[in-house]
Amino acid sequence: MSTAGLDEAGRELLRGSIRRMLDRIAPLENVARWDRDDHIPRDYIRHLADLGLCMAAVPTQFGGTGSDPRVIALAIEELSSRSPALASLLIQNAIYGSMNLLATGSAEQQARLLPDLDAGRLLFAYGLSEPNVGSDLASVETRTERRRRSVVVNGTKRWCSDADICDFIVTLVRTGPVEARRHNLSILLIPSTSDGITTRAMATMGMRDIKTCEVTFDDVVVPVENVLGGPSCWDRGWQQLVGPALEAEKIQVPAMAIGIARSALDEAWTYAQTRRQFGVPICAHQSIRHALVDAKMKLLACRAMLDRALSAISENRDSAVETSMAKLFVAETACEIVLACQRILGAYGYAEGFQMERLVRDVLVLPIWGGSSAIQRNNLAGLLGLPRA
Numbered sequence: 096m097s098t099a100g101l102d103e104a105g106r107e108l109l110r111g112s113i114r115r116m117l118d119r120i121a122p123l124e125n126v127a128r129w130d131r132d133d134h135i136p137r138d139y140i141r142h143l144a145d146l147g148l149c150m151a152a153v154p155t156q157f158g159g160t161g162s163d164p165r166v167i168a169l170a171i172e173e174l175s176s177r178s179p180a181l182a183s184l185l186i187q188n189a190i191y192g193s194m195n196l197l198a199t200g201s202a203e204q205q206a207r208l209l210p211d212l213d214a215g216r217l218l219f220a221y222g223l224s225e226p227n228v229g230s231d232l233a234s235v236e237t238r239t240e241r242r243r244r245s246v247v248v249n250g251t252k253r254w255c256s257d258a259d260i261c262d263f264i265v266t267l268v269r270t271g272p273v274e275a276r277r278h279n280l281s282i283l284l285i286p287s288t289s290d291g292i293t294t295r296a297m298a299t300m301g302m303r304d305i306k307t308c309e310v311t312f313d314d315v316v317v318p319v320e321n322v323l324g325g326p327s328c329w330d331r332g333w334q335q336l337v338g339p340a341l342e343a344e345k346i347q348v349p350a351m352a353i354g355i356a357r358s359a360l361d362e363a364w365t366y367a368q369t370r371r372q373f374g375v376p377i378c379a380h381q382s383i384r385h386a387l388v389d390a391k392m393k394l395l396a397c398r399a400m401l402d403r404a405l406s407a408i409s410e411n412r413d414s415a416v417e418t419s420m421a422k423l424f425v426a427e428t429a430c431e432i433v434l435a436c437q438r439i440l441g442a443y444g445y446a447e448g449f450q451m452e453r454l455v456r457d458v459l460v461l462p463i464w465g466g467s468s469a470i471q472r473n474n475l476a477g478l479l480g481l482p483r484a
């Protein structure tokens with residue numbers, strides 16, 4: 096299906112198509128199995144490509160249908176409402192891959208990689224965090240050295256999600272002394288099958304089917320053409336990172352959060368009408384009615400925040416305040432919504448059999464990854480001009 100220039104009615108049609116696809120390819124028993132097995136088969140990206148979702152991040156000159164953040168956000172929300180792991184496949188293709196390359200890739204990289212991204216044949220993972228480095232990315236320790244037309248990489252990335260199934264790891268590396276912080280960082284596109292890469296899965300309480308990995312680089316050699324943006328972007332990694340790459344990440348997290356919170360609310364809403372205590376459905380008890388109404392209201396507020404950020408991006412305005420606020424508010428509020436919905440299910444919200452216990456495990460990471468809530472507050476205080484002294 097073409098996703099080019101969709102208006103609101105068109106986006107609702109697309110929403111319907113995604114839901115029908117999910118009923119076909121991702122019944123709840125499949126989603127529960129992926130969670131249990133800590134794995135989603137990578138070839139599910141094919142179904143997303145068949146629906147035109149991968150093309151929605153790629154302009155027409157590269158064979159796509161136009162780069163539309165609203166369509167991508169809608170798709171991430173819908174996929175996450177059933178399976179964040181499916182949404183993650185789209186994120187690795189359309190956001191980490193296509194949108195990132197469009198914003199910061201060289202003409203050669205775009206021509207070489209966008210057609211395969213567009214067709215759903217490539218996945219990119221983000222290798223930013225390290226054992227000693229989380230929020231403070233300017234202190235990255237993974238090193239790279241230039242040797243004629245090659246670069247050699249040594250170091251360890253941690254929490255690199257889906258590194259085991261991706262094609263390229265978008266890796267933030269240091270090219271000189273650590274004291275220079277943001278001034279000597281570069282970003283490399285490292286093929287995940289390069290000699291010298293070892294990948295080890297890490298156990299997490301939620302998002303298990305988006306397997307997150309520790310990745311060790313031991314004298315990994317890549318051509319200098321694999322510097323993101325080309326060899327002339329050596330040492331320009333920080334500018335590339337804090338620009339469009341992190342902006343897009345601040346959109347993907349709220350879209351995912353809304354999908355997860357919506358599923359929790361749907362499950363609690365239905366359950367409250369069927370579960371009876373004291374001779375009435377529990378939704379007749381005032382505390383349950385109020386909790387459900389509050390959750391609906393909070394979900395609406397989340398949508399408004401994300402919508403504001405998407406408007407800023409679509410209109411090419413400076414979106415840093417809007418995207419940081421959306422990431423902060425929606426991730427935190429989604430946790431509140433899901434935890435409130437879990438209580439409505441009583442013991443059944445704590446046990447297997449319903450989706451709820453997985454939704455609780457999955458939602459809790461959202462205020463942590465993609466720039467924690469504290470980091471968003473720090474950024475916002477600066478962006479909004481609060482003096483430090």
Ligand SMILES: Cc1cc2nc3c(=O)[nH]c(=O)nc-3n(C[C@H](O)[C@H](O)[C@H](O)COP(=O)(O)OP(=O)(O)OC[C@H]3O[C@@H](n4cnc5c(N)ncnc54)[C@H](O)[C@@H]3O)c2cc1C
Nearest residue numbers: 221222223224228229230254255256307463464465467469
């Ligand atoms: C399941 C999962 C998947 C992930 N996937 C990826 C991935 O694909 N790629 C990737 O690169 N990373 C990934 N991450 C890493 C994630 O982005 C980091 O966990 C996150 O950036 C926070 O870093 P940290 O956990 O090291 O916390 P730290 O930076 O050590 O922070 C610890 C605490 O201190 C607070 N804090 C830190 N600095 C400040 C400050 N200046 N002011 C106030 N408070 C502060 C933080 O908010 C947090 O509460 C993933 C993490 C998880 C759990």
